[in-house]
Amino acid sequence: xxxxxxxxxxxxxxxxxxxxxxxxxxxxxxxxxxxxxxxxxxxxxxxxxxxxxxxxxxxxxxxxxxxxxxxxxxxxxxxxxxxxxxxxxxxxxxxxxxxxxxxxxxxxxxxxxxxxxxxxxxxxxxxxxxxxxxxxxxxxxxxxxxxxxxxxxxxxxxxxxxxxxxxxxxxxxxxxxxxxxxxxxxxxxxxxxxxxxxxxxxxxxxxxxxxxxxxxxxxxxxxxxxxxxxxxxxxxxxxxxxxxxxxxxxxxxxxxxxxxxxxxxxxxxxxxxxxxxxxxxxxxxxxxxxxxxxxxxxxxxxxxxxxxxxxxxxxxxxxxxxxxxxxxxxxxxxxxxxxxxxxxxxxxxxxxxxxxxxxxxxxxxxxxxxxxxxxxxxxxxxxxxxxxxxxxxxxxxxxxxxxxxxxxxxxxxxxxxxxxxxxxxxxxxxxxxxxxxxxxxxxxxxxxxxxxxxxxxxxxxxxxxxxx
RNA sequence: GGCGGCAUAGCCAAGUGGCUAAGGCACAGGAUUGCAAAUCCUUGAUCCCCGGUUCGAAUCCGGGUGCCGCCUCCA
Numbered sequence: 001x002x003x004x005x006x007x008x009x010x011x012x013x014x015x016x017x018x019x020x021x022x023x024x025x026x027x028x029x030x031x032x033x034x035x036x037x038x039x040x041x042x043x044x045x046x047x048x049x050x051x052x053x054x055x056x057x058x059x060x061x062x063x064x065x066x067x068x069x070x071x072x073x074x075x076x077x078x079x080x081x082x083x084x085x086x087x088x089x090x091x092x093x094x095x096x097x098x099x100x101x102x103x104x105x106x107x108x109x110x111x112x113x114x115x116x117x118x119x120x121x122x123x124x125x126x127x128x129x130x131x132x133x134x135x136x137x138x139x140x141x142x143x144x145x146x147x148x149x150x151x152x153x154x155x156x157x158x159x160x161x162x163x164x165x166x167x168x169x170x171x172x173x174x175x176x177x178x179x180x181x182x183x184x185x186x187x188x189x190x191x192x193x194x195x196x197x198x199x200x201x202x203x204x205x206x207x208x209x210x211x212x213x214x215x216x217x218x219x220x221x222x223x224x225x226x227x228x229x230x231x232x233x234x235x236x237x238x239x240x241x242x243x244x245x246x247x248x249x250x251x252x253x254x255x256x257x258x259x260x261x262x263x264x265x266x267x268x269x270x271x272x273x274x275x276x277x278x279x280x281x282x283x284x285x286x287x288x289x290x291x292x293x294x295x296x297x298x299x300x301x302x303x304x305x306x307x308x309x310x311x312x313x314x315x316x317x318x319x320x321x322x323x324x325x326x327x328x329x330x331x332x333x334x335x336x337x338x339x340x341x342x343x344x345x346x347x348x349x350x351x352x353x354x355x356x357x358x359x360x361x362x363x364x365x366x367x368x369x370x371x372x373x374x375x376x377x378x379x380x381x382x383x384x385x386x387x388x389x390x391x392x393x394x395x396x397x398x399x400x401x402x403x404x405x406x407x408x409x410x411x412x413x414x415x416x417x418x419x420x421x422x423x424x425x426x427x428x429x430x431x432x433x434x435x436x437x438x439x440x441x442x443x444x445x446x447x448x449x450x451x452x453x454x455x456x457x458x459x460x461x462x463x464x465x466x467x468x
Numbered sequence: 469g470g471c472g473g474c475a476u477a478g479c480c481a482a483g484u485g486g487c488u489a490a491g492g493c494a495c496a497g498g499a500u501u502g503c504a505a506a507u508c509c510u511u512g513a514u515c516c517c518c519g520g521u522u523c524g525a526a527u528c529c530g531g532g533u534g535c536c537g538c539c540u541c542c543a
Contacts, residue, residue, distance in 0.1 A: 156471060303474085313494090
């Protein structure tokens with residue numbers, strides 16, 4: 001039985017979807033005003049891993065992810081650049097999709113853009129006003145948190161303690177209480193041509209209401225799983241609960257999954273402070289990008305990951321070993337091996353599932369895989385595999401890869417089967433030097449190739465190269 | 469000020485009462501190689517500190533120290 005840590009109960013719970021084997025899942029997506037940083041992306045890798053595991057275990061999925069394409073930051077960025085809002089958000093949406101592809105993240109069934117669901121948000125806000133959970137003030141509409149007794153529960157905060165905290169926003173004179181949050185923001189001059197008409201006048205929706213409206217539209221008033229990173233627990237997800245449950249009178253979400261932060265230099269990444277890296281900054285080669293995916297996958301999602309160049313290099317080494325193993329399995333051609341691989345495969349599968357079932361304990365699940373990796377390496381070096389047993393092992397590693405998603409080919413790798421003439425020529429000259437036993441010449445050429453990013457290895461089958 | 473998390477070998481990271489404390493990376497020694505790469509073999513920690521509970525604790529309790537996060541836009 002799959003156990004998941006539910007933020008609401010702060011404990012692991014047996015996962016039982018509302019409707020049999022169907023899982024309805026909502027993930028808070030990006031605000032598309034900038035390139036995503038690797039912290040953002042790591043959260044989507046975790047969601048992808050979760051989805052893959054659910055599929056592996058026979059669940060069917062309906063997954064919705066929002067794209068926040070109107071808010072303070074998108075408007076500010078579009079003003080700063082002097083481009084229309086839609087142009088800006090389309091550009092970064094495209095960038096986001098490319099990052100997802102680079103990281104082998106499967107698509108959601110629906111990416112819902114906020115600007116295409118303004119009517120849904122307005123009607124949700126109207127319901128909240130009618131029911132007395134929200135009030136209009138100076139053209140804006142605010143949620144009255146005093147009306148929602150369980151406000152703060154998701155984050156383990158109690159209202160009184162929060163009010164003592166003193167760090168409240170004093171700019172919002174229009175609100176009855178400093179903690180009330182905006183559902184609808186009245187148009188201001190900075191918004192330019194970004195506004196929608198409503199019964200409260202021109203304006204735009206608040207951020208929190210966007211997720212409630214779109215999640216419920218596509219997944220129903222109560223759905224199974226809602227994901228995000230830990231920073232969204234409060235206030236964003238708490239506000240979603242307050243809005244949705246006040247409007248429907250029903251529970252909003254059954255399981256809340258939150259990913260711990262990925263840090264850089266020991267502290268959190270944030271676009272606002274500049275302490276961040278994008279995928280293209282850390283991923284100069286396909287190997288870097290795939291190593292990043294491995295790194296995220298192999299670390300437990302509720303454990304913080306401190307990203308450094310060093311851990312990325314370690315992940316690259318690990319991936320080299322794994323891809324090397326798959327290559328070796330593919331080339332086994334023997335009928336005389338004696339290894340009994342099926343018991344090992346069955347045992348590994350069982351352990352893998354047992355550990356993934358434990359709140360997606362990928363650290364252990366990957367270790368389980370490595371037990372078999374080590375065993376397989378032993379068989380290979382002893383020549384103990386038949387073609388059939390090698391294929392069985394290869395297929396099983398691909399089976400695990402259905403969940404882990406670490407073995408894949410990036411678009412830019414497709415055309416990598418040949419080298420430029422210059423580089424091919426260098427390799428030829430080195431081959432000649434080696435035939436002549438001119439080792440110093442050969443070694444020098446090897447260094448030149450390495451400087452061009454080409455690593456050379458002389459194998460029994462001849463000289464091979466790869467980009468590093 | 470309030471709330472929460474973490475501290476395990478050089479680095480990353482499992483394990484939450486009991487066999488020899490998983491796994492990965494790095495390093496070192498050996499085999500192989502023209503030299504490398506790859507591959508194969510071998511080697512490392514008593515678990516932040518102090519006290520307590522227990523036959524027995526990395527694992528539970530109390531205290532301390534350090535780091536991180538949330539309470540405000542934020543994956």
